[in-house]
Amino acid sequence: MKTYSLFIIFLFYFLSLSFPCYAAEKCNPKDKKVLLKIKQDLGNPYHLASWNPDTDCCDWYVVDCDPKTNRINALTVFQANISGQIPAAVGDLPFLETLLFRHITNITGEIPSAIAKLTRLKTVRLSWTNLTGPVPSFFSKLKTLTYLDLSFNQLSGSIPPSLSLLPSLLALHLDRNRLTGTIPESFGAFTGSSPPDLFLSHNQLTGSVPKTLGNMNFTRIDLSRNKLEGDISFLFGKSKALQDADFSRNLFEFDITKLEFPESLSNLDWNHNKLTGNVPVGLTTLDNLQQFNVSYNRLCGQIPVGGNLQSFTYAEYFHNRCLCGAPLPAC
Template sequence: MNMNLPFLAVLFLLSFVSPSFSVRCNPKDKEVLLQIKKDLGNPYHLASWDPNTDCCYWYVVKCDRKTNRINALTVFQANISGQIPAAVGDLPYLETLQFHHITNLTGTIQPTIAKLTNLKMLRLSFTNLTGPIPEFLSQLKNLTLLELNYSQLTGTIPPSLSQLPNVLAIHLDRNKLTGQIPESFGKFKGPNVPDLYLSHNSLTGKVPKSLGDLNFSTLDFSRNKLEGDVSFLFGKNKTIQIIDLSRNTLEFNLSKLEFPESLTSLDLNHNRIFGSLPQGLKDLELQYLNVSYNRLCGQIPQGGKLQSFDVYSYFHNKCLCGSPVPDCK
């Protein structure tokens, strides 16, 4: 009988139950993480960040299996106060950086984030971050998601964000942004056209016509102070699926617009849109529709999904009539 078998069995078990038995953590990364913890005031949320254990097994961090370098820092719903530590920029292999749902997180977007050239996801949301959206974000060429919503950011939207070649979605909604939507947002450099979420700000002026040159899937410009004609965002050959332009001061004739078959959600409520509802609307597989509080007139096209929406989707227009609102006279 092989007397070494029990010992080997114990070794095998230890490799599973004791992470520190086989150390993966890069010493430089551990040092940076401990500095981050210190800068955040040693919060209870990071209690597992014990210098005597392997940092690859700490809470809200992740190590790449090949390089053993920290590639994700995802702090969320934490009772943490203070600013984003400058040390986050010293995690060179970071692909995901998240500070989410931390209402006591203050200050500006940390400039050292510019060093994180491998970053694919930047999520700084539901915070009290202030100041402008920094220009340096356009240097993060690997970004696929930029999420800076539900904060207190001010100033204008940097036109340079259109230089992000791989971005799939940009969330800047629910801040205090001012100025116009950049003309460059109709000229994104990458192969993909990103979803744009700019709602609940104080954006003004006209939507740039350049946006009509791209095939967006989702546009949410609701609850701003936008004006003018945006009919160029629509068309039979577009790929738009969700468009929310509600609660602006947009003014254009809806009558002759054509809509793509892809459209599933259309919200135009609380604008100054006039004309009638196009017959083409009844041919769409709409899941949501709201054209209330405009200046529309004429009979609601009969058929398709249009009668499945309640009166609140249509009411408070100049003279819309027919089911589900009162009959035409």
């Protein structure tokens, strides 16, 4: 009889090790309740069918748990057939570090203020949706943010100057929206150790680029397809770290003849502006220059020979006032 009892105890022990359903649920019950509320608020979409209250929420689709705390630290909803607004309940996941709603065109409404409660957030990607309303200033209070992507939406209004207060920000994507007004002066004083990659293209921004941005050592900056004007020569210089720069399709107007460039520069697009002068000779020393476009400006003179300048096509130089030399016709 004792042998039989020992066998039964051993069998239960073996089953508890072999089958997860016998193990204790890892998911925090508070987080599980919040996730089920999010699913309900989104209309119980098929995309979240794995969110079954009878299973462990750490195993649910588009959800990740921190292995140390077993708290939900990532919610990444991507290319889903989901409609409605981003549920305010996301603000009740206090350990969330990554929040992503991306490529979901039926997500509408404004960015919920409840996100301001998520003080551990590092990555926010709310992009390729139909979000409307302003860019919330509350993002500036989330001091752990390293990546903020609100691109490809219908956001309107001005850019909050307070975003420059984010000390760890590495990239800021506000491109492809309907933003108006000017670039904040404060963007020339980001508080981090280095300025973030700055993407403001395809908006309706106006006015001059603040000269304070010349104090920043941007690596990547895209201001294309706005209505910006004036002189941006202060963004260039041999000591800069600039690699990729797109200023195309604006109203910039200044003489580029004597500009100097960092050796790191690999992409420079100035097409469709009002630039004057000659193509700078300093560009011939840039071995890393892979993309270059000065078409549709007011440039004159011979294109300098050397470096990669003759590797670009006619289309990168045409429609200027009196520019000549290879790859354009001879002077």
